[in-house]
Amino acid sequence: MRASNEQPSPESGDDAVVEFGRTAGGGGAGSMQKEWPNPAKGSFDDVAWEPGVAKPDPILVANGVVRQFGGLRAVDVEHLEVQRGAITALIGPNGAGKTTFFNLLTNFDTPDQGTVVFDGEPASGVKSYLLAERGMVRTFQLTKVLAKMSVLDNMMLAAQEQRGESMWRGLIGGWNGQETDVRAKALEILDQFNMTHMQDEFAGALSGGQRKLLEMARSMMANPRLIMLDEPMAGVNPALTQSLLGHVKRLRSEGITVVFVEHDMDVVADISDWVVVMAEGEIIAEGPPASIGANVAVQEAYLGSGAAALSEELHEVVEHPDHFHDATATDLGGEHR
């Protein structure tokens, strides 16, 4: 099973990685100059733009996943498939249940109903650390760097199947060779992320954006097949955002599937191959990024029901100021609930 992690990167992928590491220099503006090949290109050509649609090669399938908090149905996803090798964005207004759904997919929370299948094998009820071992690695909305450990230790921790993690082996030894390999791999990935110079610093001393970078780099150490990023760009300055976007594209070019939650529509439009929109716990739309803005259901979710009508009303207000009072009192009042 693990062998399938090491899919050969498409064309000159490896060279590109090294080149990236060298040229991007601290800023990150350089990252956009590199165009990463997109292996997912074309895989959505025959997929209909509708919620719950089947994908040609799904790596993750959720079926009837429901999570109830008291009377609130926080998540109620009938069917969702995530295409292998693509970047899928999960968007939706605040409180749509995106993070809760994320927690359910990664088994950090248990659904009241429903099943999840990861790479052909059932994931429901599997311990979350075992899912991570199987190649589903997630990050968190509030970054979880290990503050009082060095950046390098943060990275090395994430390597899988370390012999020295057995208490007995840790004590008697026999893990030094593997440790050397793990360190080399960690340094290589740090180099790709332009963080080599920070390797000995405490992770807690990094800035918010650097922490996001570290978390993403750390996920790479775990040989993931599917990376789930919960708001990877939140609180990151624009220059670093560009660099992070480059890294996400690079993950895809290496054959890793990416699912991410995001609010910034420019980011979503820039990197995602497919967008899934959630509102009030349900998936209300799916489609390529360009299709989402025009989707009436999405507009209503973001702007409230009757949004189209409201925008007409507002238009009228501009032309007939006399009606202003009536129009706003009813419609806007309704929106603030």
Next chain:
Amino acid sequence: MDWYTIISNTLRSGITQQAIIFALAAIGLNLHFGYTGLLNFGQVGFMAAGAYGTGISIEEFGMPLIPAIGVGLAAGVVLAIILGYPTLRLRADYLAIVTIAIGEIIRFTVRAAALSDVTGGSNGINGFSNEFQSWNPLSGGKTYGFNLFGRINLRFTGADLWEMFVGWMLVFLCVFIVWRLVNSPWGRVVKSIREDEDAATALGKNVFQFKMQSLILGGTFGAVAGIFYAVQQNSVQPDNYGTQQTFFALTAAILGGLARVWGPVVGSIIFWMLLSAVENILIELIDAGIMPDWLMERSQVGAVRFMLVGLTLMLLLVFRPQGIFGDKREIAIDARK
């Protein structure tokens, strides 16, 4: 004022049995709290389990000392499993609550009159470990040692020296084990759990298992402390296992510097030297008539020394919050979080 007595008593209490016992207990607490982030407020429970396990095995079942020590260690392991199984899946505070209770539960159980056939009730078990002194290569009654600068008494009986030798060997052994482990991948995982359990889980680490291993090993060090205490005293007394013992050990661990291999050992030495120095200075002041009667009498020294030591420790931690060996940068990160 007899400065030579003060100095010799202070030096002696830094290297004699009491410092050893608390160094051992504090090494375990350092593994729990300093490295793994487990709040164990019941280390004395592990000490009692070890001590009574050994004492009862000899007294009730006629075991020789070595297998009886094995029973004492096993009692510590069993206690760790009983405490850890229900609580380690929950938040850190649950372990703290359960451990603080278990120490007292054990003490009240072993001193219960109903069990006095086995545990000796409030009299404890006495005179069971003569075998230990029979292995002493020195002559137990003879005095060895020298007077430093002719006046500072560093002379010990053969029995004491044998106990101190074995005790310090145990301390070195435990420190060695901790040093090996915390510098291994096992230690890296354990530290990551201290920093953030969810992050460790998301990277494929079985957090429960690692916490359990740490609890067991640190608890075993506590049992070693209790066994050494009992064997060296040739007696187990229930009232020697009160809650304050845990906090003395915790004080030693914090004083030395948490998450530092030698921290608990140096902390224990300093703690007992400080206590002894304050006590001897107070006694000398009273005996020499310098301390006026209305301020303090000799019978009050026992209580006042703890007040003064507490004050000293507070000042020490205000100006050096990281302890003797700690790294100030780590404290700074804590403050930022």
